[in-house]
Amino acid sequence: xxxxxxxxxxxxxxxxxxxxxxxxxxxxxxxxxxxxxxxxxxxxxxxxxxxxxxxxxxxxxxxxxxxxxxxxxxxxxxxxxxxxxxxxxxxxxxxxxxxxxxxxxxxxxxxxxxxxxxxxxxxxxxxxxxxxxxxxxxxxxxxxxxxxxxxxxxxxxxxxxxxxxxxxxxxxxxxxxxxxxxxxxxxxxxxxxxxxxxxxxxxxxxxxxxxxxxxxxxxxxxxxxxxxxxxxxxxxxxxxxxxxxxxxxxxxxxxxxxxxxxxxxxx
Amino acid sequence: xxxxxxxxxxxxxxxxxxxxxxxxxxxxxxxxxxxxxxxxxxxxxxxxxxxxxxxxxxxxxxxxxxxxxxxxxxxxxxxxxxxxxxxxxxxxxxxxxxxxxxxxxxxxxxxxxxxxxxxxxxxxxxxxxxxxxxxxxxxxxxxxxxxxxxxxxxxxxxxxxxxxxxxxxxxxxxxxxxxxxxxxxxxxxxxxxxxxxxxxxxxxxxxxxxxxxxxxxxxxxxxxxxxxxxxxxxxxxxxxxxxxxxxxxxxxxxxxxxxxxxxxxxxxxxxxxxxxxxxxxxxxxxxxxxxxxxxxxxxxxxxxxxxxxxxx
Numbered sequence: 001x002x003x004x005x006x007x008x009x010x011x012x013x014x015x016x017x018x019x020x021x022x023x024x025x026x027x028x029x030x031x032x033x034x035x036x037x038x039x040x041x042x043x044x045x046x047x048x049x050x051x052x053x054x055x056x057x058x059x060x061x062x063x064x065x066x067x068x069x070x071x072x073x074x075x076x077x078x079x080x081x082x083x084x085x086x087x088x089x090x091x092x093x094x095x096x097x098x099x100x101x102x103x104x105x106x107x108x109x110x111x112x113x114x115x116x117x118x119x120x121x122x123x124x125x126x127x128x129x130x131x132x133x134x135x136x137x138x139x140x141x142x143x144x145x146x147x148x149x150x151x152x153x154x155x156x157x158x159x160x161x162x163x164x165x166x167x168x169x170x171x172x173x174x175x176x177x178x179x180x181x182x183x184x185x186x187x188x189x190x191x192x193x194x195x196x197x198x199x200x201x202x203x204x205x206x207x208x209x210x211x212x213x214x215x216x217x218x219x220x221x222x223x224x225x226x227x228x229x230x231x232x233x234x235x236x237x238x239x240x241x242x243x244x245x246x247x248x249x250x251x252x253x254x255x256x257x258x259x260x261x262x263x264x265x266x267x
Numbered sequence: 268x269x270x271x272x273x274x275x276x277x278x279x280x281x282x283x284x285x286x287x288x289x290x291x292x293x294x295x296x297x298x299x300x301x302x303x304x305x306x307x308x309x310x311x312x313x314x315x316x317x318x319x320x321x322x323x324x325x326x327x328x329x330x331x332x333x334x335x336x337x338x339x340x341x342x343x344x345x346x347x348x349x350x351x352x353x354x355x356x357x358x359x360x361x362x363x364x365x366x367x368x369x370x371x372x373x374x375x376x377x378x379x380x381x382x383x384x385x386x387x388x389x390x391x392x393x394x395x396x397x398x399x400x401x402x403x404x405x406x407x408x409x410x411x412x413x414x415x416x417x418x419x420x421x422x423x424x425x426x427x428x429x430x431x432x433x434x435x436x437x438x439x440x441x442x443x444x445x446x447x448x449x450x451x452x453x454x455x456x457x458x459x460x461x462x463x464x465x466x467x468x469x470x471x472x473x474x475x476x477x478x479x480x481x482x483x484x485x486x487x488x489x490x491x492x493x494x495x496x497x498x499x500x501x502x503x504x505x506x507x508x509x510x511x512x513x514x515x516x517x518x519x520x521x522x523x524x525x526x527x528x529x530x531x532x533x534x535x536x537x538x539x540x541x542x543x544x545x546x547x548x549x550x551x552x553x554x555x556x557x558x559x560x561x562x563x564x565x566x567x568x569x570x571x572x573x574x575x576x577x578x579x
Contacts, residue, residue, distance in 0.1 A: 069464060074383070101466035111457035114480045114574040123475065124465045162575050173461070180465050 018086045020045045020184055020214040021066050021103070026080035028061060028070065035061045037238040038080070043184075043231075048206060048215045050229035050246065052222055054266070057235040059218045063186050066216065067103040068096055084184070101128065104182035108189040110169035112161035112176070117144075117153055120161045120172055124180035143179040147171040147205060167198035171205070185209065187217040191224065203228050222262060226250050234258045296553060302546035309543075316346040316540040321547070337511035337522070339531065339541045346544050348551075350511040354428075354521035358503050361432020361517055362439055362496040367489060369436075370443035374485075377444075378451035379473040390448065397441035405505030408434030413506065420518070426508030428517040434506045435496050443492040450484020451477060483570040490563030494556045500525040524548050 019042035028036040036058050043049050043066075051059040064070045065082055068089060081088050089099050112120050121140040122130075130136055140157070144150040149171050153164075161172055170190060177185065187206075191199040206215060206228050219225050225232050226246060233243035234255075242249060242258045253259045260266060305312040306321070319325075324333035327343040335347040370393075377389045412434060413425045420429070454477050462472040478485070500523075508520025509530065528545050535542045 067464060069460065072460065072463065097466045097468065099466075100464055104466075105460075105464040107457060107460065107464075109457060111455070111461040113458055113461065113476050123462070123467075127465070127467045127471045127475065160573060160575070176461075177465065 018083075019043055020085070021216070022083040022086075023062075023065070024081045024083070026062075026065065026078070026082060028058075028065060028079075029077040030073070031075045035238050036065070039238075039240045041233060041240055041243055043214060043216055045214050046210060046212070047231060048210050048217060048229045049231040049233070050225035051216065051218045051233050051235060052220065052225045052261075053235035054261070055220065058238040059235045060188050062235065062240075063105075063188055063216060063218050066184070066186055067100050067105055068094075069105060071096070101180050102182055103184040103186060104177040104180060105186040105188065106170070106173050106177060106190050109193055110166055110173050112164070112169050112172050114160065114162055116158045117161050117164070117172060118157040121175050121179050124176060128180060139179050140175075143175040144172075146178050146209075147175045148201075149175060167194050167201065170194065170198075170202065174205070174209075182213070184214045184216065187215065189219055190217065191219070191221070199224070222250075234261060236261070296550075299546055299549045299553060302543060303550040305543040306540075306547040312540045312543050315344060316544045320346050321348045321544070335513045337527070339535075339544065344541065346540070347513075348524075348548070350513040351522055351524045351527055351548070353513060353515060354507070354511065355497060355523040355525070357428045357515065357517065357521050358431050358435055358507060358523055359493065359496040361428050362435035363489075363493060365433050365436035366439035366443060366492060366496075370440045370488075370492070371447055371485065373440075374444050374447035374451055374488075375473055375478070378448050379477060380469065393441050393444045395441075396437065397445070399437075401438055401499060401501040402505070404434055404437055405502040408502065408506035422518050424508060424518065424520050426506060426520050428507070428519060428521050431503050431507035431521065432517070434502045435499055438499055438502060439492040439496050442495050443488045446488035446491055447481075447485045450481040450488065453484065454480045480574065483567045483574065486570065487563060487567045490559055490567075493559055497559075498525060498552060498556055500529045504529055524552055528552075 021041075021043040023039050023041045026036055026039045027034060039062060041062075051062060053059045061070065065078070066084070066089075070076045070078075078090055082090055084099065084103060088094070113123065115123075118140055121143050122136045125136060125139045130139065141150060141154075144153060149168060152168070153159075161169065164172060170193075174185075191202050194202065203224065206217070209215060217225075217228065229246045231244065232246040232249045234241045234249065234253075234257075236257055242253060242255045244254075249258065250262055253262060306316060307313075307318070324335055325345060325347065326333045327345060335349040336345040337347055337350050338345040373389065373393060377386050381389060408430055409426070413430045416422070416427075416430050416433070417425050422429075458476050458480055459472055462476045463469075467475070503521075503523045504526040507522065507526065509522045509526060510520040511522040511527070512519060514521070528548055531541070532545050535545060
């Protein structure tokens with residue numbers, strides 16, 4: 001790094017160097033139950049990171065820590081720290097709205113709002129202050145194009161979102177999320193309710209999106225994790241057992257438990 | 268007895284009890300309607316209280332000006348329904364203006380914002396309000412509320428449409444609240460999560476996602492509230508002043524259709540025109556509420572289909 005840069009580093013440089021998300025000895029409790037145990041993880045930028053593990057291992061919980069969606073659950077307590085762009089998101093004066101705008105989430109079951117396709121995509125920009133119709137229309141078109149929905153839906157923007165088939169609903173949820181211009185996309189088993197063909201198409205879309213976004217995907221489909229991700233973590237009973245390059249984790253796991261899981265001995 | 272026979276016996280019992288409700292409804296309508304029919308059919312009744320006498324302005328003596336008056340037991344009986352209709356509408360409108368914002372606001376607060384311990388207090392308390400007999404609410408409005416409202420607003424009459432409407436509103440609130448709150452809590456949590464995850468505030472989520480999703484149920488709540496307000500008798504009988512004056516002012520006393528039946532049916536001469544007119548009023552009320560509920564339900568059904576996308 002040059003002298004000038006270290007003396008006065010532009011913000012963008014810092015962002016490239018720090019991980020998008022970092023958890024440090026993170027534990028999470030639901031009441032007295034410890035759902036996450038001393039998790040340390042660093043999510044790299046502009047890559048797809050997969051979290052795998054059997055049901056109830058804490059992978060969704062970990063994902064929901066990253067944009068504080070766990071706050072909606074009563075009796076949740078956190079120890080340790082979680083940094084997004086180097087800032088602790090659990091500090092007392094943390095701006096939750098800004099955090100969730102930056103770190104967005106796609107859910108397991110497509111959950112478009114029971115309003116029209118257009119209103120769904122325009123929802124995010126509208127609540128964040130975009131008022132002009134021309135701007136909203138432009139945002140809707142851009143974000144429907146980004147998920148490959150525009151050509152199918154451009155003449156049907158007023159139909160209820162719930163009348164779409166599941167794959168289009170999930171793409172619509174992605175468009176709705178992209179419209180708030182996040183940096184990080186958290187995906188909680190986004191394909192689990194879709195058929196294999198729709199799943200393959202969503203995965204293609206993920207490859208497209210990782211050029212511009214940091215993606216963390218939770219899945220219990222190991223093939224999917226192997227196909228789409230460059231980093232992967234294996235979780236078991238609240239522990240992040242192993243985290244590293246996807247290829248290494250699947251071909252040459254360091255931990256016996258990872259080995260047992262990916263070879264199908266349990267799970 | 269074989270299991271099969273028991274099954275069909277149980278089914279028969281259930282079938283009968285379900286049918287009884289419908290039979291009861293039809294019989295009520297038939298018997299009220301039968302007593303009301305002479306207003307349309309009997310020559311004798313029509314002369315004194317035909318439709319034109321009920322709805323058009325009448326002058327009792329040719330020299331006097333035409334007017335709308337409900338004076339069924341004066342020397343020349345007058346049967347204009349317009350004072351009663353406007354009275355009913357006035358009381359209902361005031362009641363809904365008072366009750367709907369409060370009930371819906373409370374429902375939104377309880378389902379979207381209140382911590383669960385507070386919700387456990389709010390919901391049963393408001394629902395308890397539904398258990399207060401209407402005569403008690405009427406008594407309260409007559410003896411206590413009326414004085415305060417008169418002093419507060421500086422009104423000429425103690426008993427007036429505002430007083431009656433607010434008392435009526437107290438009876439409407441729990442119905443609207445309960446149904447609306449259920450509709451709101453039935454909105455899937457995934458909608459709220461989706462909205463919060465986009466950086467929406469709880470208020471934006473409630474206003475722009477949850478309320479539209481619950482709108483069919485909320486509309487149904489309002490229809491039920493309307494039905495309760497228009498049919499309620501004892502509260503308006505006690506709190507409205509019961510004067511059958513034709514006035515649109517909320518500070519004047521009023522008399523409703525339902526209170527008229529309650530006050531007069533006990534003393535009316537059986538089979539007289541007055542008697543048949545009271546039944547005619549009952550039929551009107553029945554048709555009113557029936558039509559509102561029917562239309563309301565059809566509208567709710569359409570809304571639901573539109574939201575779920577099964578109909579475009």
